[in-house]
Amino acid sequence: MQIARQLLTRLSRMSDIGKGTEPGIMFKYQPPVNRDMHELDRSFFVTKVPMVVVHFPEPKNISAFSAKFKDEVLKLPRISRVVKLEAHGEEPPLKKSTLANDNHIRKGVLLKDSVRTVDEAASSVSAEALQFMRDNEAVLQPYECVLDYSFWKTEEIFRAILPVEFLDEIPSGFTATGHIAHINLRNEFKPYGKLIGQVILDKNSKIETVVDKVDSIATKFRTFHMQVLAGKDDLVVEQRESNCKFKFDFSKVYWNSRLHTEHDRLIQKFQPGQCVGDVFAGVGPFAVPAGKRKVMVLANDLNPESYKYMVHNIEDNKTGTFVQPSNLDGRDFIRQSPQLLAEWYTRAGGEVVVPGGRKYKDAKTGESKRTEPEHTPIPEFIHHYVMNLPDAAITFLDEFVGLYSRYPGLLETLKQAPGFDAPWIHCHCFEKYDADEKPEPTMADLHRRVHTRIKNVLNVDEAVLPFGHLQFHLVRKVAPTKPMFCVSFKLPASLL
Structure with a gap:
């Protein structure tokens, strides 16, 4: 009873200190409170709860009792009702058990936590449950449930x-x-x-x-x-993502694990054999998985640390055949991207080759064979540009105006290439608005604002880049009034 009184005193004190401050907490017991703690003292977080445990000589009766008398056994989350106990010094059984004085490890089932002493059991437990215990030679004894630091969430x-x-x-x-x-x-x-x-x-x-x-x-x-x-x-x-492994110094590069679904979403848009220009590639979350899908990627980042780890990740994931890294300013990369692709095309002889030689067993003949080398043509033009720099990517869009005009005759040559088309631009951006703005802008309003910004940077009107030609995807809300979008559109042919 003394333990029970101490517990009630402690719970009462906790209730007074934290009254009105425990919304959403369903568990009835809470750790001791110390709002002056500045160094973590794990030993402080101990709550001892007096309970009563029932031992049956026949272990099968533990489950039988628990199933038949669900309202009489402990039902608290994160606390097991079945516990191990040592048989020594226990209270007398309701009916004398031949095992009452054995000194070996046994198991018992805890009664509901409103029963805190053996004496309380007779008045707190149903007559049917008491009779079941008598019929099966149950032993009742005190049990101290210790909830320590490791227990609390x-x-x-x-x-x-x-x-x-x-x-x-x-x-x-x-x-x-x-x-x-x-x-x-x-x-x-x-x-x-x-x-x-x-x-x-x-x-x-x-x-x-x-x-x-x-x-x-x-x-x-x-x-x-x-x-x-x-x-x-x-x-x-x-970090593992998109079936690839990435290594980097978290303090020196940009990485956001919350963007993994956005990485996967865009990568699925790239088809094997296409070419992607990744303007702000970071350590390679778009480029490396795309390379694994046999997409050609020109991957660029200005940050020397990002470039260093991107090179490592390309090698580590064995995607060097399909991914070519560079360490340029984003504007320079966009301007030079047609030339970078042309140089890659020339250097590789117009194709990338995945060496064969991997052993496999022929399913039909059972013979051991080796794979043949795979030859994939390098396209002569870029199909997609990814611009994952939401703070500023829109301001770089003007570099796409006259994309091929810097290289005399290139556009005419590319028009002869199989499947030639203007590239898709996938531009990430924020469209922040004032929390006091009334009425609050709708998503359609925000889309229109982004469209206006893009037209202004490209210096075009609605006729050249109609609103309906833009695809908007809400990536996430960085803050309640700061959504992040990915805007995808095909570069108007007149701008090439």
């Missing part, structure tokens, strides 16, 4: 240590990139950064480092300074 720990005024928005979410958990702490949470980071590290077995960005993306390479909150100071990660 991340959000429950945060609700026990963060100031009450912060509990409406607990910062438990993160983006995983390789072994790194990346969180974006608001300023008011930054004093608790190391505490938050350590809990996230503890509660996620695949995470080895937790980082917070120190500032917003402000460099031309879309990187930001990071602070390691917990774990090892190692920001070189390996």
Whole structure:
């Protein structure tokens, strides 16, 4: 009874401290509260709950009792009702058991948590359940259920240590990139950064480092300074995506794991044998998987670190036959892309060759054979351009005006190439609007605004680039008033 009184006192104290601050938490027990904690003390988060366990000499009666008397056994999430226990010093059985004094490991089933002492069982458990226990020589004994730091969820720990005024928005979410958990702490949470980071590290077995960005993306390479909150100071990660493996220094290149579906969506638009110009390729999330699909890719990025890791990823994923990297400014790359493709065409003799020689067994004859080399023609023109730089990509579109005019006679030559057509442009962009704008713009309104921006940069009117020729895809909402789109359109032939 003393344990029960201590527990009730603790729960009462917790209720007073956190009253009105536990929305959405369904579990009836909560960890002890300490809002003055600045260094994580795992030993503090222990709650001992007095319960009663029922042991049956015949183990099969545990499941039989649990099935027949569901309302009498423990039904709390994350706590198993069947527990191991040692048979020593237990309360007398309802009917004397020959096993009552055995000193070996046994199992028992916990009664509902409203039953906290053996004495309470007689008045709290149904007569039918009591009779079942008597008939099957059950032993009732006290059981102390210990809920420690490892038991509590991340959000429950945060609700026990963060100031009450912060509990409406607990910062438990993160983006995983390789072994790194990346969180974006608001300023008011930054004093608790190391505490938050350590809990996230503890509660996620695949995470080895937790980082917070120190500032917003402000460099031309879309990187930001990071602070390691917990774990090892190692920001070189390996990330798997689109059946490819990518290696990069997370602090020196741009990578967003939330874009994996967008990467896959666009890659599916590229057909084997086509050519893609990836203007802002980063470490290769579009280029490398496209290369695996036997799409020719001219992959470019201005950031020397991105270029370094892109080269590594191309080699590591064995896509060097299909992907050609470059380290140019985006404008220079667009201007030079027809020449870069022509040089690749000439250098490779108009085709890429995948060596044969891989052993396989013929399904019909059973004979062991080797694959033949695969010859894939290199196209003479680029079918798609990807522009994944949402902050500024639209401003680069003017470089496509007169795409072939810098190379005398090239357009006339290309018109003779099989299947020649103007390229598709896949341009990522933000279209931010004011939260106070009334009425709030619809998606159609935002699409029209993007269309106007594109026409202005290309210096064309509606007749040259009609609104209906643009395809809009909502990639994600970076913020409630900052959607990210991918706008796809075929470059008007008059601009070539």
